[in-house]
Amino acid sequence: MNKSEREEVVQLVETGALKQNLPKSPSTIHLPEKYEQLSKGGGEIFIEKKDNQYSILFLTQRGVLDGFSGFVYSPEDKKPNHNDFDGDINEIDKLDKNWYFVVSY
DSSP, X not given: OOHHHXXXXXXXXXXXXXXXXXXXXXXEEEOOGGGGGGSTTTSEEEEEEETTEEEEEEEEEEOSSSOEEEEEEOTTOOOOOTTXXXXXXXXXXXXXXXXXXXXXX
């Protein structure tokens, strides 16, 4: 799952070294080339913010019209909601502390 590399990206987001950098999509961060392979379909991660909490989605599959799967990091270890990331998440599996695997179809 490339967990250690994804945790490096999480740390960059948390410290502010990586910020939302696509003006037309304020919840998206295009990853630096070094990390692009960590999120399929364009090398982008997605931030879901609610109140003072957030989570980060790394895609493993991105559908043409809709649907996706990926790893979600939740610093509060909060299970993702079914409508997070503008999706209809059908499956949510806890993998480890702060990490979930989600599928939307």
